[in-house]
């Protein structure tokens with residue numbers, strides 16, 4: 508049996524899953540099929556890695572903690588083919604890693620890095636088939652929220668513009684060692700096909716969404732005053748008296764496209 512001697516590192520968000528029932532639910536949710544290219548972010552001591560490997564036979568795992576790399580590789584011996592990439596996941600080029608394949612990303616993520624990891628994965632969306640991530644429940648609630656919800660905000664719009672977001676199930680602190688202070692949840696993200704997204708200028712879209720939610724209580728007219736004018740808001744089919752939390756994702760896309768600089772002829 509492998510020896511994971513090093514104590515959990517708080518700085519790396521190490522909360523290891525120990526609840527077999529939850530681990531089984533994650534594997535069932537991923538439901539790997541022959542030929543799938545699985546990539547796990549932050550395998551830790553292998554709580555999800557080894558069951559996935561047992562089921563699928565092959566897996567790539569990206570782990571930043573040097574102390575875990577050798578024991579993890581040892582633990583995988585005789586279970587399946589595990590490739591461990593010892594790197595900060597934010598430095599991993601998923602497009603290069605995918606080659607001709609599309610990746611299925613899985614991970615109980617370090618919570619302090621969850622947003623950067625999500626947006627890093629979305630930068631490589633064409634090669635990402637889907638993602639199953641454990642995150643703070645509060646973050647999953649915001650990711651999956653619909654317009655009108657108290658927690659619908661910038662994160663909801665920025666992710667739902669690029670992916671279908673489904674909150675799958677909640678996970679209590681007792682499922683981890685050491686237990687985190689917050690509840691967790693597992694979420695599935697499936698990137699939309701590139702031609703279904705419709706955003707003409709990603710940076711412009713991000714600017715519009717940031718400004719709209721900059722001050723939640725402000726109307727679009729006021730919140731967007733430095734970004735676009737009332738005519739452009741109306742041309743996107745929106746009433747300027749609305750607040751950002753009432754505006755659906757497709758309307759933000761129309762608004763950003765409406766205000767995109769015209770292409771140079």
Ligand code: SAM
Nearest residue numbers: 522523524549550551554571572595596615617
């Ligand atoms: N998957 C394991 C489990 O469920 O028990 C561990 C999950 S733990 C919440 C997060 C893992 O991500 C840790 O193993 C940690 O070392 C790793 N990690 C933290 N920052 C990372 C980074 N920048 N790149 C890759 N892995 C990272």
